[in-house]
Amino acid sequence: MQDFKVTSQRRAELYSWFTALFSAPLVEDEIKQFGGYDMHAFLNSLATLDPLREATEAFRLQTDNVLALTQPQQELSQYYQQLFVQQALLDSSTVSDSSQDALLFISVLLHEHGTQLPDDDPLSIANHLEMMATLSIKAISAADEATRTALLDQQRELANQVLLNELPAFANQCKQQDALGFYSSAATLLLAIFSMDIHYLNNVAQ
Numbered sequence: 001m002q003d004f005k006v007t008s009q010r011r012a013e014l015y016s017w018f019t020a021l022f023s024a025p026l027v028e029d030e031i032k033q034f035g036g037y038d039m040h041a042f043l044n045s046l047a048t049l050d051p052l053r054e055a056t057e058a059f060r061l062q063t064d065n066v067l068a069l070t071q072p073q074q075e076l077s078q079y080y081q082q083l084f085v086q087q088a089l090l091d092s093s094t095v096s097d098s099s100q101d102a103l104l105f106i107s108v109l110l111h112e113h114g115t116q117l118p119d120d121d122p123l124s125i126a127n128h129l130e131m132m133a134t135l136s137i138k139a140i141s142a143a144d145e146a147t148r149t150a151l152l153d154q155q156r157e158l159a160n161q162v163l164l165n166e167l168p169a170f171a172n173q174c175k176q177q178d179a180l181g182f183y184s185s186a187a188t189l190l191l192a193i194f195s196m197d198i199h200y201l202n203n204v205a206q
Contacts, residue, residue, distance in 0.1 A: 167187075
């Protein structure tokens with residue numbers, strides 16, 4: 001049980017981190033953290049895992065490129081606007097075909113658990129990532145095994161019926177349209193981590 005709690009906490013932190021990367025333009029203090037010890041330690045921990053090494057190092061390179069920009073916050077914000085406002089790549093209907101059952105499931109989750117983001121848009125990929133973090137955290141403090149199992153089942157359904165369909169397409173669209181490369185590398189790293197996570201949910205988590 002302790003291993004489950006530690007793993008769930010780590011998973012929640014990862015999904016929350018990606019939510020923060022994609023849900024809004026990064027502010028100056030957040031960008032400065034890319035050059036700090038904590039960020040390098042975090043990326044080093046990811047890079048120790050073979051399936052994540054290449055994607056992690058590619059993202060690290062992109063953080064260095066962002067820090068080298070003349071006006072990092074302003075320029076990165078412009079790329080954010082191009083990708084996620086003008087091109088609407090965070091709208092899951094833009095990058096993939098979501099079934100009505102999947103949208104209904106997301107809507108139920110948002111109504112039941114809420115979100116830390118400004119809106120409860122069931123089409124928002126950022127909301128989907130935030131929901132995975134929320135479900136993972138709630139599973140840690142579940143009052144009984146039946147509740148914990150139900151929360152795990154919701155995570156499995158979210159992963160298999162929603163994220164598995166949209167995240168590969170999202171990463172591909174970012175790769176095609178991100179001229180800078182920062183958000184493309186972040187999406188590729190997200191997909192690599194998700195590939196490990198869905199294996200965990202389907203084959204390990206109990």
